[in-house]
Amino acid sequence: MSEKNRFLITLPALGEGHHELELKADTGFFASRGCAEVLEADVTAYIDIDVRHGAYEIGITCQGSISIPCDRCLEPMPLEVDEDYDVTVRYGEEYEEKDDTIVIPEDETVFDLSPLVADTVLLSIPLRHVHPAGECNPEMVKIMKNHTAEESDSEDGI
Numbered sequence: 001m002s003e004k005n006r007f008l009i010t011l012p013a014l015g016e017g018h019h020e021l022e023l024k025a026d027t028g029f030f031a032s033r034g035c036a037e038v039l040e041a042d043v044t045a046y047i048d049i050d051v052r053h054g055a056y057e058i059g060i061t062c063q064g065s066i067s068i069p070c071d072r073c074l075e076p077m078p079l080e081v082d083e084d085y086d087v088t089v090r091y092g093e094e095y096e097e098k099d100d101t102i103v104i105p106e107d108e109t110v111f112d113l114s115p116l117v118a119d120t121v122l123l124s125i126p127l128r129h130v131h132p133a134g135e136c137n138p139e140m141v142k143i144m145k146n147h148t149a150e151e152s153d154s155e156d157g158i
Contacts, residue, residue: 073136
């Protein structure tokens with residue numbers, strides 16, 4: 001099964017009740033989506049789908065780890081991922097996203113989970129991601145110190 005196809009689900013084929021999927025989001029998954037900030041990935045997405053009266057309640061739990069560049073030294077740093085996201089998918093006249101509901105056109109039978117899985121992981125990345133003190137690349141820290149301006153005691157900053 002191709003990288004993209006494993007995240008596609010045929011909604012009408014799911015009968016009423018509970019369904020479970022387990023999907024891997026690895027380095028290739030994020031690279032294929034153009035997520036350059038994810039250098040490496042080993043994430044499992046656990047998908048729970050409850051089908052009731054034509055509505056699909058989808059629960060996504062992403063667990064694993066990714067590697068992202070440190071904001072300070074640019075070296076890879078590990079980040080543990082353990083995030084959940086719940087969404088309801090319904091059929092309607094045209095595509096619409098509102099709060100935690102996605103409405104898809106009635107003629108679409110296949111739903112792509114890959115954007116939801118990728119967003120769940122990407123939203124777990126903190127705004128500022130740096131190594132703990134003392135763990136940055138020492139060569140890069142040295143270069144940064146050479147290019148950092150000294151603070152001045154004068155009022156005009158000179």
